[in-house]
Amino acid sequence: MHDAVTQAQTIDHSEPLPRGRRIPEHWWGYVLLAPAVILVLGLILYPVIYSFWISLHAKHAYLPIENFIGLDNYAALLDDQEGFWRGLKLGAIFAVSSVGLQLVVGVSAAMLLNESFIGRTFARGVALFPYMVPMIVVVILMRWIFNDSYGVLKYLLQASGIVDDPIVWFSPDNVMLTLILVSTWTFFPFVVIGTLARLQTIDPELYAAAKVDGAGPLRRFYHVTLPQIRNVLFVIVLLRFMFMFTKFDLIWLFAGAGGLGYYVRTLPIYTYVRTFGELQVGAGAALSVTLFLMLVVFSIFYFTIFRRDEQL
Amino acid sequence: MSLDYRMILARLLVYGAALVLVTLCGFPLVWMVLTSIKPDQEILSAAPTFWTANPHLGAFERLFETTNFPTYFANSLIVAGSATVLTVFIGALAAYGITRFRFRGRELVAGTMLFTYMFAPIMIVVPFYIVMRNLGLVNSHLGLILSYTTFSLPFSMWLLRSFFQSIPIDLEEAAMVDGASRPQAVIRVILPMAFPGLIAVSIFTFIVAWNDYLFARVLIGSDSLKTLPVGIQDLYESTVTDWGMVMAAGVMITLPALVFFIAVQRYLVAGWGAGAVKG
Amino acid sequence: MTPTQQWLRAGAAALTILAAVGTAQAADKVVTIWHTEPNEATKGAMAEIIADFEKANPGIKVNQEAIGWGDLDKKMQTALATGALPDAVHGQAYVERSLSAKGLLRPLDDVVASVGEDDIYDVVKKLNYNPKDGHYYGLAHAIGTDVTVYRKDFYREAGLSVDQPPETWAEWLDQLKKLTVDTDGDGKIDRYGLSLAGPGFFINEDLYMWTGSNGGRLFDEKGRPTFTEKPVIEVLEFWKELADCCLAPDWLSRGYLDTFADLATGKAATILGWGRGTGYFEKYAPDAVAAGDIGVFPAKPVGPSGQNFLTQLDCEPWMIFKDGQHPEEAAAFLKFFYQKDNYRKYIQTVPVHFFPITKSLQEDPDYLATPDFASWKFWTDAQRNIIANHEPKPVMVTEWDDLDLPFIAEIAGSTILVDMVTEVVQGGKAPMDAAQRAQDRAEKLITDLGYKTW
Known part of the structure; x- marks a missing residue:
């Protein structure tokens, strides 16, 4: 890829400047990039920096209370067993389980959809559908399907004899599991999309050769498919983990802050409660910043552990 | 012979898996459509019906x-x-x-x-x-x-x-x-x-x-x-x-x-x- | 055309499109009002009232924004934090005092006078009148009370009297146990005595109502939380017993409207609810409505340490921001809104829930002719009894003085009380332990906010 860029450079310089062009060539890079950079700086980075600034204050959401308190908001997090540490644990359980399931289901589905069979195009379309459904519709629809009185799922499980007693999907014990299942349903197509594209580019010769060597399906998956889709999975897992660890709308719209929400109060939900419920914007901002720093640290570890390995 | 048999089995597996996948992904959509065209009282029934004898578009009209x-x-x-x-x-x-x-x-x-x-x-x-x-x-x-x-x-x-x-x-x-x-x-x-x-x-x-x-x-x-x-x-x-x-x-x-x-x-x-x- | 010009032209075209999308003009004085009634009928009635107002007041335009009730607090906060204030809003009762204490609200004495102070129900005056400086800073758009709604047919089936509301919690539990039944004989319970809404806000509601019905309070005279006092502990014990015998195992996931569905379809025999839900019964349980099987108790039971029951008064006040764009025009609009014909039109959009704040409208023949009253008059009668005789109070307020506490919004918005209940009822924690933890958290929050006065 670098070749192409270098080449472009050479060509550009050998070309005589057309009349009327007043902006030097290399400035075009800045000019073309400017709109994107301005938007990202102004609407993402500036708010983030402002968040950091607020996190150093005891600041009320709307009353004029704003005192600089240094890192006190951060120090308070260390002692915050119920809010912070428990939220971290619940968030890790949710993100790891959900991403794990998305990965298993997504890769399996992608391999299936890479086979040729009648109706494949239709199946591909349907399999990607859950990702298209707006979150609010997912939540309303799943509340409806999982409902323990009128829910069709309860009916199907009982009628088919799989369970005797109805599973109470939204009980304190099960709500985490239910949310993991719903999030898997909604987000596994993301894994399918990325994996399927890569699978399509694998040289069939590789499979033929493995078959000749007498490799069974499992070994073919392990020795041929997996090495080929590793790069894709590397990025997908990172992105999915970051998305799930910071997932707000799904959990919030399903379980809210209190009551049932107590059992799935992950850090993004806790951040929201601190900011919009308790009106402690400073403390809420400290949580946001901490959440961000955790993702940075996670990414660095992730890259150092897996990326090096991958270059082999 | 055994090779053919295994190929048929593999085909069956593929179609079976595809059916499961399509059902899991598509059923909620179908259920949503079905609920939208059911009469109100059928909607909240303990034994859900998988088809309705009286489909109507009243919900869409109201919408x-x-x-x-x-x-x-x-x-x-x-x-x-x-x-x-x-x-x-x-x-x-x-x-x-x-x-x-x-x-x-x-x-x-x-x-x-x-x-x-x-x-x-x-x-x-x-x-x-x-x-x-x-x-x-x-x-x-x-x-x-x-x-x-x-x-x-x-x-x-x-x-x-x-x-x-x-x-x-x-x-x-x-x-x-x-x-x-x-x-x-x-x-x-x-x-x-x-x-x-x-x-x-x-x-x-x-x-x-x-x-x-x-x-x-x-x-x-x-x-x-x-x-x-x-x-x-x-x-x-x-x-x-x-x-x-x-x-x-x-x-x-x-x-x-x-x-x-x-x-x-x-x-x-x-x-x-x-x-x-x-x- | 040179390449530079081509690029610039493309950019300019894009900007023009953007500008066209984003432009909004304002020629008249635009009064922005936020209310919490996003249902189509009420929005429609508001639109008609606004149209009439604009006709009578050229040069003033009123822009209504209907906000989902659950989003009101958040939108208010962002508006206050950023100074992008609307002119008139519906707010929570406990916000009114703290906003007026900060000098953010325009007094509404003139609006109250135009409605007629004597004509307004006492609970509304207690709620909106600030005795410290002698001004009204809000006026409820309508009132209503939380009532026990029950199915008469299920009461009869269980051999219970349909006209005798339970007077004590013990009696109530007895009834609920009898109402929790296996209807089809398969050994599984399929109708529960009570269906409660699980979201945090509703847990706050039930907790303060039951604490008040048990002779208790949530805060002492100095504003210190009193969660470890006997009345609160008894509420937690009662709640635990209630959940174990008579609530569905997934009650925490029940949305407020789910409880109405439960009553309509016979999954529950009683619920705590508001008159707004009558439409739900008409839609999903027309037979029960026709047979007169839906009933409302005109009173609620009291706890072992209580004398009188406390139930919730729904009473979001209209408030006008002093520093909004057009406070005077907003006040003029509110006066217009409360004029009898306009106000009746508004009330009639949700007639069983919206109880007018004026006694005179209660006697108004056109109001009494509201079609919904043919089948639901008993519901408004029950509310009238409670409003006139039993002093319902707004959410989180067990004593009228609580309105002056500046941190009610933060406590209600936190999950402290909800967690306390959840830990006891679902987590099996000892009531005193959970209460102590909630007490500590609440004291810390109040201290952090700078409101500690004890």
């Missing part, structure tokens, strides 16, 4: 005649459509700039694209609102359009960059030798070749904008400006939850997007994959 649904729908189209066009335009400019010109900071910009994913919307929604307010963009579609554009841009630039990188510079050069200006060369040569990438970016942005709840909730107050997710939430919460009507609304939001999506999915798979692989 269109007694609610602001058509307005929400139009708003969502305006917002998601504009954000998509804007993202593709700005993203393509930036990706082209990064891949075709050498300048200081180029690698920095390219390298920090993934970085922005660490800022979840929930983490910046308060300062974000303040910025929007200072710009006078609260309670306007433009504010929403810029939000979605900004949040889609990093991924879009990242993806388009890998597309542009894979297009040989010779083609562009050949066109320019033939007398085309650079913009003409871009339009005639680069964009057609990067088409799957542009489609992928469009779909990605469209989904982000079409589905977003949080920013629409925070930024928009006027009923006449609300987008679908917020409008649906309000329908769901208002006086009487009309399950039939809420499901009808769900169908109306989902079906057009689904049809569009199936129509262009082959581009999406190709485009997304190219981006992911190159990352």
Whole structure:
């Protein structure tokens, strides 16, 4: 890829400047990039920096209370067993389980959809559908399907004899599991999309050769498919983990802050409660910043552990 | 002989698995459609029926005649459509700039694209609102359009960059030798070749904008400006939850997007994959 | 055309499109009002009232924004934090005092005078009148009370009297146990005595109502939380017993409207609810409505340490921001809104829930002719009894003085009380332990906010 860029450079310089062009060539890079950079700086980075600034204050959401308190908001997090540490644990359980399931289901589905069979195009379309459904519709629809009185799922499980007693999907014990299942349903197509594209580019010769060597399906998956889709999975897992660890709308719209929400109060939900419920914007901002720093640290570890390995 | 037998078994497995996959993914949609056309009293029955003898479109009539649904729908189209066009335009400019010109900071910009994913919307929604307010963009579609554009841009630039990188510079050069200006060369040569990438970016942005709840909730107050997710939430919460009507609304939001999506999915798979692989 | 010009032209075209999308003009004085009634009927009635007002007041435009009730607090906060204030809003009762204490609200004495102070129900005056400086800073748009709604047919089936509301919690539990039954004989319970809404806000509601019905309070005279006092502990014990015998195992996931569905379809025999839900019964249980099987008790039971029951008064006040764009025009609009014909039109959009704040409208023949009263008059009668005789109070307020506490919004918005209940009822924690933890958290929050006065 670098070749192409270098080449472009050479060509550009050998070309005589057309009349009327007043902006030097290399400035075009800045000019073309400017709109994107301005938007990202102004609407993402500036708010983030402002968040950091607020996190150093005891600041009320709307009353004029704003005192600089240094890192006190951060120090308070260390002692915050119920809010912070428990939220971290619940968030890790949710993100790891959900991403794990998305990965298993997504890769399996992608391999299936890479086979040729009648109706494949239709199946591909349907399999990607859950990702298209707006979150609010997912939540309303799943509340409806999982409902323990009128829910069709309860009916199907009982009628088919799989369970005797109805599973109470939204009980304190099960709500985490239910949310993991719903999030898997909604987000596994993301894994399918990325994996399927890569699978399509694998040289069939590789499979033929493995078959000749007498490799069974499992070994073919392990020795041929997996090495080929590793790069894709590397990025997908990172992105999915970051998305799930910071997932707000799904959990919030399903379980809210209190009551049932107590059992799935992950850090993004806790951040929201601190900011919009308790009106402690400073403390809420400290949580946001901490959440961000955790993702940075996670990414660095992730890259150092897996990326090096991958270059082999 | 045993080979044939195993092949048949393998085929059966493939079709069986495909059936399971299609059922798991499609059933909720079917159930939503079914609920939307059932008579009210059949909806809340303990033994759900999987077909209704009396399908009717009353829920859809109520949706269109007694609610602001058509307005929400139009708003969502305006917002998601504009954000998509804007993202593709700005993203393509930036990706082209990064891949075709050498300048200081180029690698920095390219390298920090993934970085922005660490800022979840929930983490910046308060300062974000303040910025929007200072710009006078609260309670306007433009504010929403810029939000979605900004949040889609990093991924879009990242993806388009890998597309542009894979297009040989010779083609562009050949066109320019033939007398085309650079913009003409871009339009005639680069964009057609990067088409799957542009489609992928469009779909990605469209989904982000079409589905977003949080920013629409925070930024928009006027009923006449609300987008679908917020409008649906309000329908769901208002006086009487009309399950039939809420499901009808769900169908109306989902079906057009689904049809569009199936129509262009082959581009999406190709485009997304190219981006992911190159990352 | 040079390439530079081509690029610039493309950019300019894009900007033009953007500008066209974003432009909004304002020629008249635009009064922005936020209310919490996003249902189509009420929005429609408001639109008509606004149209009439604009006709009578050229040069003033009123822009209504209907906000989902759950989003009101958040939108208010962002508006206050950023100074982007609307002119008139509906708010929570406990917000009114703290906003007026900060000098943010325009007094509404003139609006109250135009309605007629004597004509307004006493609970509304207690709620909106600030005795410290002698001004009204809000005026409820309508009132209503939380009532026990029950199915008469299920009461009869269980051999219980349909006209005798339970007077004590013990009696109530007895009834609920009898109402929790296996209807089809398969050994599984399929109708529960009570269906409660699980979201945090509703847990706050039930907790303060039951604490008040048990002779208790949530805060002492100095504003210090009193969660470890006997009345609160007894509420937690009662709640635990209630959940174990008579609530569905997934009650925490029950949305408020789910409880109405439960009553309509016979999954529950009683619920706590508001008149707004009558439409739900008409839609999903027309037979029960026709047979007169839906009933409302005109009183609620009291706890072992209580004398009188406390139930919730729904009473979001209209408030006008002093520093909004057009406070005077907003006040003029509110006066117009409360004019008899306009106000009746508004009330009639949700007639069983919206109880007018004026006694005179109660006697108005056109109001009494509201079609819904043909089947639901008993519901408004029950509310009238409670409003006139039993002093319902707004959410989180067990004593009228609580209105002056500046941190009610933060406590209600936190999950402290909800967690306390959840830990006891679902987590099996000892009531005193959970209460102590909630007490500590609440004291810390109040201290952090700078409101500690004990």
